[in-house]
Amino acid sequence: MSSWKITKFNNIPKLTSPILIEGLPGIGNVGKIVADFIVDELKAKKIYNFFSYTLPHSVFVNENNLVELPRIDMYYKSVENERDLLLLTGDVQPVDEVSCYEFCETILSVIEEYKVREIITLGGIGLREVPKTPKVYCTGNSKKALKKYKKYKSISTEVYGVVGPVIGVSGLLVGLAKKKNVDAVALLAETYGHPLFLGLKGAREILKNLNKIFNLNIDLKNLNKEIKDLEKDFKLTKDLVDVSKKAKYMKKLPKDTSYIG
Numbered sequence: 001m002s003s004w005k006i007t008k009f010n011n012i013p014k015l016t017s018p019i020l021i022e023g024l025p026g027i028g029n030v031g032k033i034v035a036d037f038i039v040d041e042l043k044a045k046k047i048y049n050f051f052s053y054t055l056p057h058s059v060f061v062n063e064n065n066l067v068e069l070p071r072i073d074m075y076y077k078s079v080e081n082e083r084d085l086l087l088l089t090g091d092v093q094p095v096d097e098v099s100c101y102e103f104c105e106t107i108l109s110v111i112e113e114y115k116v117r118e119i120i121t122l123g124g125i126g127l128r129e130v131p132k133t134p135k136v137y138c139t140g141n142s143k144k145a146l147k148k149y150k151k152y153k154s155i156s157t158e159v160y161g162v163v164g165p166v167i168g169v170s171g172l173l174v175g176l177a178k179k180k181n182v183d184a185v186a187l188l189a190e191t192y193g194h195p196l197f198l199g200l201k202g203a204r205e206i207l208k209n210l211n212k213i214f215n216l217n218i219d220l221k222n223l224n225k226e227i228k229d230l231e232k233d234f235k236l237t238k239d240l241v242d243v244s245k246k247a248k249y250m251k252k253l254p255k256d257t258s259y260i261g
Contacts, residue, residue, distance in 0.1 A: 003099065004106045007049040012076050012114065015084040019214070020111050022088040023122040024072070024169050028191030028199025031122030031170060033223075034206050035089035041218045044075035044087055048110065054099035056092050072103075074110070082215055086111060093168050104172045108180055118145075119177050119184035120210075123170040124202055125163060126193025134202040136209055137163055140185035141178040149185060154209055163188060200227045 023035025038044070050072040059067040072090030079085060088107065094100040111119075125137065138149045139159045149155050156162075165171065170186055177184035189206050191199030204223055211218055 002102050002106050003052045003054055004103060005051045006106070006110065007051070009046050009048065012047055013078060015076070015078065015086075015114050016082075018076075018084045018086050018111075018114050018116050020086045020088060020107075020116050020119045021122065021210075022107075022119065022169060022173055024088070024090055024093045026093070026168060026170060027124035027126045027193060028189075028197055028202055030124035030189050030191055030199040030202045030206065032089055033198070033200060033203035034122050034210070035087055037203070037207065037223060038077075038085070038210075038216070038218065039075050039087050039089060041222075042077045042079075042085070042216070044077040044085070046073050046075050048074040050074070050090075050103065050106065052094070052099060052103070054094055054096065054102075056095050060091060074107075079214075079216070086114065086116065100168060100172055101176070104169060104176050107173065108176060108182070112180065117182055119173060119182055121170040121173050121184070121186045122206055123166065123168075123186060123188050124191040124199050125188045127190055128193065130192040130197075131190045131201070134190035134199070134205050136190075136202075136205050137188045138185050139163060139166070139174075139188070140183070141174050142183060145183035145185050148213070149187075152209065152213070154205070154212075155187070159188075 021035060021038065023031035025032045055070050059069055062068050070090070070092040072092065075087040077085045077087070094103045136155050137159045138146060138155050138157050140146045146157050150157050166186055174184040174186050187206050187209065189199065189202030191197065191202040200223065204220060204227065207218065207220060207223065210216055
């Protein structure tokens with residue numbers, strides 16, 4: 001029996017060939033930044049909340065100085081004349097192996113109701129240095145799933161030896177979807193492998209590709225502004241990099257690229 005409690009907020013109209021896009025916290029929070037940005041820009045409506053006692057034992061302090069339990073939510077957006085979207089995002093990921101498997105199975109059961117036949121998970125690839133122009137890589141659960149992405153020069157499907165284990169929901173959801181005969185891919189953008197680093201540039205590269213592939217017509221100017229604001233504070237960024245290079249954390253990173261979550 002699953003430990004996940006599902007709360008439904010709104011009824012969903014009949015969706016046209018819906019795609020699930022997942023973006024939960026991970027390296028550089030790349031996936032979460034992308035998913036949250038799409039939700040905000042498209043004004044997607046919340047339909048589900050997922051809760052479990054296996055979530056991290058912590059709360060968040062909101063703008064009203066009050067505490068909130070960690071959230072994982074699903075949103076939907078009907079896109080006229082295009083494929084409709086289901087968007088999964090939140091504050092946290094399940095913290096252990098069993099709850100992560102249970103959560104992914106729960107998500108697959110929910111989206112089965114809407115006849116979702118394609119899933120895209122999002123994440124970051126942690127590097128030892130800050131990438132100037134982050135590359136985007138794609139892996140999937142079948143050659144058929146990858147076929148669509150092979151034709152885009154801005155996405156590399158040559159990931160063997162470049163990407164390590166894809167840990168967490170971004171990896172498991174792709175793997176478990178194969179059991180349901182659902183095509184699934186993971187889009188992974190390079191970012192800096194420091195726990196305090198925000199992978200805004202990597203998120204932008206993924207958004208550019210999603211815009212192109214699915215005609216989302218999302219304006220990236222707000223994200224570009226955030227990137228410029230972050231880069232203006234060059235001293236703080238430089239200090240972060242310099243300190244990180246000397247930290248024990250960086251010595252533990254392998255020489256090659258690895259995806260952490």
